[in-house]
Amino acid sequence: MTEPQHIQYxxxxxxxxxxxxxIPAHVFEEFVKRFRDPLISDLRGYLRWMxxxxxxxxxxxxxxxxxxxxxLMDSGKLIGVLRASRMRVIFHGxxxxxxxxxxxxxxxxxxxxxxxxxLGEILQRAEKMFSKHGLRDFGISKWKPDA
Numbered sequence: 001m002t003e004p005q006h007i008q009y010x011x012x013x014x015x016x017x018x019x020x021x022x023i024p025a026h027v028f029e030e031f032v033k034r035f036r037d038p039l040i041s042d043l044r045g046y047l048r049w050m051x052x053x054x055x056x057x058x059x060x061x062x063x064x065x066x067x068x069x070x071x072l073m074d075s076g077k078l079i080g081v082l083r084a085s086r087m088r089v090i091f092h093g094x095x096x097x098x099x100x101x102x103x104x105x106x107x108x109x110x111x112x113x114x115x116x117x118x119l120g121e122i123l124q125r126a127e128k129m130f131s132k133h134g135l136r137d138f139g140i141s142k143w144k145p146d147a
Contacts, residue, residue: 018117020125023071023081031071031081032110040108064088064105067133072111072122080111080118084126086133104130104138 029043040046050064064085072080087105106126111118130138 018072018074018121020070020072020122022129023069023078025069027071027078028069028081028083031078032108035110067104067129070122070125070129072118074118079113080109080122082109082122082126083107084129086135102135104133104135106138106140109140 025043029040032040032043039049047066054064064087067084067086070082070084071078083106085105085107087103089103104126106123109119109122126138130136
């Protein structure tokens with residue numbers, strides 16, 4: 001197994017050290033639990049539910065394969081997480097998804113507090129993750145800005 005790649009970012013305005021990195025599922029789950037989202041209180045159950053929802057043929061729950069979880073660290077503290085997936089595009093011919101069979105999908109973004117630079121930093125790392133898997137386009141289906 002290769003070591004995860006890390007993006008290092010020093011914010012000039014706040015002089016904080018931030019980096020987005022891959023995290024294990026249990027770290028994602030522990031971070032998300034503090035938001036008391038009833039749907040994600042049990043990550044395994046939530047993922048089973050998502051797989052079961054494939055019958056809806058909606059993009060956010062179509063055939064998907066998890067690519068992993070990203071965490072955003074600020075001065076050594078986890079301040080945000082997201083879940084990334086490879087999704088089968090089921091509505092060909094619409095806008096940016098024209099002629100694509102698969103795209104990246106970001107779901108379940110949580111931050112300890114909202115800051116635009118947090119979102120920018122973690123999305124940059126997600127884009128690199130998708131690119132590594134041959135996915136040049138990605139969307140965001142579920143985001144909890146107040147979480």
